[in-house]
Amino acid sequence: MEKTNNRRQKRLKLKICFLLTIGFASAMAWSFKSKSYAKDSDIKIRAEIATDKKDNAGSANYLDEKKSYMSDADKKREEESANAFKEAYRVFMHPRCMNCHPSGDVPLQGDNSQLHTQGVKRGTDGKGLYALKCANCHQSANVPGENMPPGNPNWHLPPANMKMVFQGISPAQLAIQFKNPKLTGKTLQELIHHVEEDKLVLGGWNPGDGRTKPPLSHEEFAMNFREWVEKGAAIPK
Numbered sequence: 001m002e003k004t005n006n007r008r009q010k011r012l013k014l015k016i017c018f019l020l021t022i023g024f025a026s027a028m029a030w031s032f033k034s035k036s037y038a039k040d041s042d043i044k045i046r047a048e049i050a051t052d053k054k055d056n057a058g059s060a061n062y063l064d065e066k067k068s069y070m071s072d073a074d075k076k077r078e079e080e081s082a083n084a085f086k087e088a089y090r091v092f093m094h095p096r097c098m099n100c101h102p103s104g105d106v107p108l109q110g111d112n113s114q115l116h117t118q119g120v121k122r123g124t125d126g127k128g129l130y131a132l133k134c135a136n137c138h139q140s141a142n143v144p145g146e147n148m149p150p151g152n153p154n155w156h157l158p159p160a161n162m163k164m165v166f167q168g169i170s171p172a173q174l175a176i177q178f179k180n181p182k183l184t185g186k187t188l189q190e191l192i193h194h195v196e197e198d199k200l201v202l203g204g205w206n207p208g209d210g211r212t213k214p215p216l217s218h219e220e221f222a223m224n225f226r227e228w229v230e231k232g233a234a235i236p237k
């Protein structure tokens with residue numbers, strides 16, 4: 001009786017060992033396969049970039065040099081991504097954008113980004129505290145004349161639980177913030193969409209009488225932001 005039990009146990013152990021080995025081996029094979037797959041597609045993408053840029057066009061030993069070239073292309077891509085971000089950063093830091101992305105809970109005003117007068121505050125939803133709602137003064141379009149409130153449908157600050165601060169932060173800090181969906185509520189693709197289409201963003205280029213426009217055109221700005229994301233969303237130094 002005991003002997004058969006022992007034998008059964010032994011067989012069971014062998015079985016378990018066998019299954020574990022198979023499991024391990026297939027996991028290894030799978031990870032190896034997916035790794036080599038990623039490498040192939042990487043190489044393909046980078047080869048396309050290389051031919052795009054005509055850096056390596058017509059080079060006979062291109063294939064032999066592929067590996068060492070790859071890292072150069074990678075470096076270049078990262079640098080281009082970071083530079084595109086630095087361009088876009090100039091717009092984010094412009095008063096037309098920063099005034100609604102303050103570090104505190106009071107919106108900013110004017111080209112010197114002073115605190116908003118009249119005791120206006122963010123409120124939980126960004127639409128103003130108590131009776132001082134943004135929409136009381138900010139209509140759906142600009143009111144003509146200097147020092148009149150700019151308008152936009154839905155004029156408000158980001159809400160208190162997702163402040164999206166631009167004021168006082170470096171390019172690296174801003175890039176890190178954009179890459180964290182917990183801080184933006186959006187993926188990078190959704191951020192591209194926001195930068196390209198959002199009415200408050202577009203409003204920066206229709207700021208109302210007496211206000212300056214951001215240093216790039218909206219098109220250039222959106223292009224730089226897209227380039228930053230598509231070339232790997234590098235964190236600028």
Ligand code: HEC
Binds near residue numbers: 214
């Ligand atoms: C009237 C205030 C206001 C102005 C002006 C403004 N924004 Fe915003 N911005 C917001 C609000 C509010 C949000 C939060 C998302 C939302 O509700 O659409 C936001 C979010 C964002 C986001 C992040 C997206 C997200 O949902 O987290 C980006 C990027 C952005 N703004 C860029 C800009 C740029 C660039 C400009 C200037 C051209 C600008 N904003 C001007 C109010 C403003």
Ligand code: HEC
Binds near residue numbers: 107109111118120149
């Ligand atoms: C009592 C009226 C009033 C209320 C309420 C009000 N604003 Fe304003 N806001 C103004 C006026 C007027 C200006 C224009 C000031 C100027 O140009 O000298 C202005 C300007 C601004 C600017 C500067 C725009 C720029 O491009 O420089 C921002 C940003 C702003 N308001 C955001 C808000 C937000 C966000 C709220 C709600 C939380 C709000 N305001 C509530 C009257 C108001």
